[in-house]
Amino acid sequence: MLYLASQFVWFLAAAFVLGLVMGWIGHDGGKLRLGGAVAGWFAALWGLGAALTWLQFLNGEPAIWVETALLFTGVYVAGCIVGALLRGAGAPVATGHATTAAPAATLPPVAGEADIAGQRPAGLVAARDDKPDDLKLIKGIGRQNEDRLQALGIWHFQQIAAWTPQNVEWVGSYLAFPGRIEREDWVGQAMTLAAGGETEFATRARAGLVETSRDEGEPAKA
Numbered sequence: 001m002l003y004l005a006s007q008f009v010w011f012l013a014a015a016f017v018l019g020l021v022m023g024w025i026g027h028d029g030g031k032l033r034l035g036g037a038v039a040g041w042f043a044a045l046w047g048l049g050a051a052l053t054w055l056q057f058l059n060g061e062p063a064i065w066v067e068t069a070l071l072f073t074g075v076y077v078a079g080c081i082v083g084a085l086l087r088g089a090g091a092p093v094a095t096g097h098a099t100t101a102a103p104a105a106t107l108p109p110v111a112g113e114a115d116i117a118g119q120r121p122a123g124l125v126a127a128r129d130d131k132p133d134d135l136k137l138i139k140g141i142g143r144q145n146e147d148r149l150q151a152l153g154i155w156h157f158q159q160i161a162a163w164t165p166q167n168v169e170w171v172g173s174y175l176a177f178p179g180r181i182e183r184e185d186w187v188g189q190a191m192t193l194a195a196g197g198e199t200e201f202a203t204r205a206r207a208g209l210v211e212t213s214r215d216e217g218e219p220a221k222a
Contacts, residue, residue: 016079107153110174118169121162123153133157137193137202140184142212145175160190 051057107123127133132155135146152171154160163171168187172178181187189199204210 016076018076018079021083022080110152116170116173118171118173119164119166120170120174121152121154121159121164121167124155124159125153127155133193134205135160136210136212137199137205138184138186138189139199139201140180140186148175157190157194160186161194163187 107125113120127150132150135141135149135154135157136143138157138160141149149171152174163186168181169178172181189201192199193202201210
């Protein structure tokens with residue numbers, strides 16, 4: 001196998017770099033998990049292939065192909081692990097108004113919170129730098145919904161962009177319109193706006209062409 005490694009050193013380096021990138025991108029911010037069914041099956045297959053070649057149950061060209069596959073998959077997985085470890089050890093990457101949200105437990109509970117299906121999203125006691133995003137730029141969020149979201153500690157596009165399906169279910173039930181958040185794609189719109197992009201609705205809202213997105217007393221624009 002050392003001979004094969006010397007022959008494919010640059011390809012192996014590329015596989016490691018690819019694994020590094022995928023590990024970095026795929027890291028979810030939690031602890032690195034090496035268990036699970038998928039990892040178990042992979043380890044079992046890798047070990048079986050290694051046993052077949054090292055114990056010489058396979059010889060000749062089949063053995064070379066199996067050993068080459070073992071090398072590349074092993075290096076790729078090692079890259080994934082290193083990438084995930086580096087991402088986990090690094091500081092959070094800020095995007096737009098990204099922020100580390102304080103746990104929802106730091107905010108006062110709402111009436112009947114425990115009975116609402118799903119999971120309440122994490123909130124902030126106040127907007128970062130006292131500069132909340134204009135949540136009304138998201139289609140489906142008017143003045144009333146913006147006020148209710150801010151009461152939950154939701155001030156920034158990045159917070160909505162990070163909602164899980166359980167968070168969406170909870171907020172939809174709390175605002176008394178389950179399913180609307182998914183239909184109007186609040187999370188997708190928030191992702192675009194948090195990244196500095198623009199949606200067709202946000203453009204119209206900024207121009208004052210959406211009545212529900214105008215602040216109180218703001219006149220309509222021609």
